[in-house]
Amino acid sequence: MPEITSFHGITYNPAKISRFDDVLCPPYDVIPPDMQDNLYAKSEYNAVRLELPKEENKYDAAAERLNTWLSTGVLRQDSAEAIYPYHQTFTTKDGKTYTRKGFIARCRLYEFDKGVVLPHEKTLSGPKKDRLQLFIKTGANISPIFGLYGDKEKLADKALDNFTTTHAPFIDAMDYQHTRNLVWRCDDSTIINQVKSALLDKQLFIADGHHRYETAINYRNLRMSENPNHTGNEPYNFIMMFITNMFDDGLVVFPTHRLVHHLEHFNLNGLLENLNPYFGIQELSEKKKLKEFLALYPHGAFGLVAKDKIFGIHLASDLDKAIPDAMPKEMKSLDVVLLHHLIIGKMLGISQEAQALQTNLNYSKDFDEVFEKVQSGEAQLGFVMNPTSVQEVEAVSKIGEVMPQKSTFFYPKVLTGVVINRIV
Numbered sequence: 001m002p003e004i005t006s007f008h009g010i011t012y013n014p015a016k017i018s019r020f021d022d023v024l025c026p027p028y029d030v031i032p033p034d035m036q037d038n039l040y041a042k043s044e045y046n047a048v049r050l051e052l053p054k055e056e057n058k059y060d061a062a063a064e065r066l067n068t069w070l071s072t073g074v075l076r077q078d079s080a081e082a083i084y085p086y087h088q089t090f091t092t093k094d095g096k097t098y099t100r101k102g103f104i105a106r107c108r109l110y111e112f113d114k115g116v117v118l119p120h121e122k123t124l125s126g127p128k129k130d131r132l133q134l135f136i137k138t139g140a141n142i143s144p145i146f147g148l149y150g151d152k153e154k155l156a157d158k159a160l161d162n163f164t165t166t167h168a169p170f171i172d173a174m175d176y177q178h179t180r181n182l183v184w185r186c187d188d189s190t191i192i193n194q195v196k197s198a199l200l201d202k203q204l205f206i207a208d209g210h211h212r213y214e215t216a217i218n219y220r221n222l223r224m225s226e227n228p229n230h231t232g233n234e235p236y237n238f239i240m241m242f243i244t245n246m247f248d249d250g251l252v253v254f255p256t257h258r259l260v261h262h263l264e265h266f267n268l269n270g271l272l273e274n275l276n277p278y279f280g281i282q283e284l285s286e287k288k289k290l291k292e293f294l295a296l297y298p299h300g301a302f303g304l305v306a307k308d309k310i311f312g313i314h315l316a317s318d319l320d321k322a323i324p325d326a327m328p329k330e331m332k333s334l335d336v337v338l339l340h341h342l343i344i345g346k347m348l349g350i351s352q353e354a355q356a357l358q359t360n361l362n363y364s365k366d367f368d369e370v371f372e373k374v375q376s377g378e379a380q381l382g383f384v385m386n387p388t389s390v391q392e393v394e395a396v397s398k399i400g401e402v403m404p405q406k407s408t409f410f411y412p413k414v415l416t417g418v419v420i421n422r423i424v
Contacts, residue, residue, distance in 0.1 A: 107204065
């Protein structure tokens with residue numbers, strides 16, 4: 001169903017750039033100010049200067065840089081249309097090494113109600129306004145959307161493996177995640193057609209980049225309204241996407257933990273009493289025991305981290321008793337929904353608006369950081385979670401629902417600056 005195409009990608013010119021490590025960066029939404037400063041210091045050509053400029057007139061600055069880097073040969077546009085196989089090799093904290101394989105291509109933009117490309121998380125208006133201005137000024141996708149499809153036979157993977165095992169990558173770079181990034185340029189029409197054919201009957205699910213995808217639709221609609229000769233084949237009808245198979249052996253999803261803060265009348269004993277009718281509660285002696293507890297209960301369980309105590313809690317009642325509201329079973333069965341709906345919302349009294357604004361709720365991707373922030377008093381309480389599975393992402397997307405924010409953390413992040421796509 002999705003229309004996947006090759007394109008004339010814009011990449012850094014190795015004749016001008018000696019180390020790709022110095023010029024690639026994360027996507028904009030995971031770049032705090034100190035990292036932004038460090039990336040600026042790394043190179044005058046670091047992609048952060050396009051993705052998230054420091055200048056006050058940041059959109060104009062990004063557009064001017066993009067044009068200057070192209071005219072001076074720092075960036076160059078490929079003469080042949082290509083897709084870009086992309087591998088990321090990383091080692092987790094527990095010592096396991098994975099290689100996630102995918103490819104960068106263009107995908108036609110579809111409204112979500114068409115059922116071709118589907119979201120799984122809610123979005124906010126602020127980031128979409130920001131990205132739209134960047135699209136308008138630069139006329140480019142600086143960073144790719146991250147998309148998933150399901151193919152147990154791995155037809156596209158096999159075609160791409162035939163290419164990557166016989167050709168050298170043009171990017172070999174280590175990044176801030178201690179991940180090795182290898183990228184190839186594939187302009188072999190036979191392989192490209194095999195990949196396109198393998199995805200013809202698939203749905204695409206957005207793993208990361210919901211704001212950018214919705215922004216791309218808004219940008220397309222804007223350009224379409226300005227173009228009396230619109231045909232549907234203009235570059236603005238497509239978005240650059242990193243696409244990987246949800247059956248890829250290197251696809252890893254990590255949890256995003258929750259930190260509760262600045263509740264006026266928080267009482268731990270009161271919370272435990274409220275939890276008791278629904279959850280089995282077990283006091284644990286150390287962090288290691290919490291990891292063992294969550295491994296024992298992969299669904300419907302959380303670690304509850306207080307200043308001086310650690311608890312493992314697991315759902316011990318009927319799910320409909322815990323969440324009596326009318327809701328699809330695919331949603332009710334999600335740990336993030338159970339946590340946000342019953343515990344954070346009803347028991348702790350943090351409204352959906354407060355959750356969205358992070359008035360009393362923050363997030364952490366690091367298990368140890370949860371304990372550090374609770375011990376320091378920065379947070380009153382931490383909830384340590386198991387990861388959402390890829391299968392749960394697929395199930396929720398297919399019924400047209402979306403999960404709470406920060407429900408998934410697909411690791412590692414796809415880098416910005418690997419390939420840039422013109423949308424004008």
